[in-house]
Amino acid sequence: MSRFGITIRKLRISRRITQQELANDLFDRSELSKIEHSELTVSYENEIELIKRLSLTPDEFEYISNNYTLSFKRRLLHRFFELKISIDTADNSIADIEALLQDCFLVENDGDIGRIKTILEALLLANKPKGLDKAKKMVQPIWFDYLAKTKILTITDIYVLNTILFAFDYETANEIIAKIITVIDRDYPFKKSLKIDTLINQAMIEMLDHKFKLAADNMLKLKPLIKKLGQYDKLLVIRARIAVCQKDKTKALEQVSLLEKIEAQQLANNLKSEIKEFL
Incomplete structure (x- = not known):
């Protein structure tokens, strides 16, 4: 029995859900039985739907499926997510990036890890003199050659x-962002924080293109959702950026000071660089 099938069956039984109830409008009961006994495979999209019907996120399901431990790949992915890297910034520890890159080389023939290797190598290149343009060219095929053609994006994607x-x-x-938001709204509505991060990135891209009023308006729309999720560090970031868009250096620096008080030093440092660049 595959891990997917056996985990679906175990969770369904533990929740006292019948095969008919779980399969409703998605599969016949007999098809679900075959899935649970590894006699039938399903698309990624239908796997996600079954997991949702069991009131779990994909990450929670994978954790349970892996006997309540994180796989080596998942640990690498979490380390990558925690770096909060961007190809246009050099604020991460070079040692952390190099260590993660070396561990990624322990995984072979995995598309996700392969793309992360490319990003980490590009980030190291971006930290070198005149390396930023070369770093950008390194990562652009990830979109043009693969993810632009992929209909179903994973959370990792x-x-x-x-x-x-x-x-x-x-x-x-903006084409990439439009696809991300469509996929989150359709497939991962529980990933509100990821949607916020994407829209904050969009506002920053608008700022870099000198569309300051548009950026400020879009960040103002984000404030209620950020407050609802209690992500006050992000709230301070967008307040600072709105102030930058409005050419209010004093107010922007006030938000930086507040970030330093809550020990969000990397965010504060990033904003100082932005204030220096734009104001």
Whole structure:
């Protein structure tokens, strides 16, 4: 029995859900039985739907399926997500990036890890003199040659795209963002924080293209959702950026000071660089 099938069956039984109830309008009961006994495979999209019907996120399902431990690949992905890297910034620890890159080389023939390797190598290149343009060219095929043609984006794909958004021109970046938001709204509505991060990146791209009023208006729309999720560090970031868009250096620096008080030093440092660049 595959891990997917046996985990679906175990969770369905533990929740006292019948095969007919779980399969409703998606499969016949007999088809679900075959899935649970590894006699039938399903598309990724239908796997996600079954997981949702069991009131789990894909990450939670994978954790349970892997006997309540994180796989080596998942640990690498979490380390990558926690770096909060972007191809246009050099604020991460070179040692952390190099260590993660070396561990990624332990995984062979995995598309996700292969793309992350490329991003990490590009980030190291971006830290070198005149390396930024070369770094951008390294990561652009991730979109043009693969993810632009992929109908169903995974959460990992979305994180990867958010990391490399700044490697593209304004129009391409917005094309990528439009696809990300469509996929999140359709397939991952529970990933509200990821949607916020994507829209914050979009506002930053608008700022870089000197569309300051548009950027400020879009960030103002984000404030209620950020407050609802209690993500006050992000709230301070967008307040600072709105102030930058409004050419209010004093107010922007006030938000930086508040970030330093809550020990969000990397965010504060990033904003100081932005204030220096724009004001």
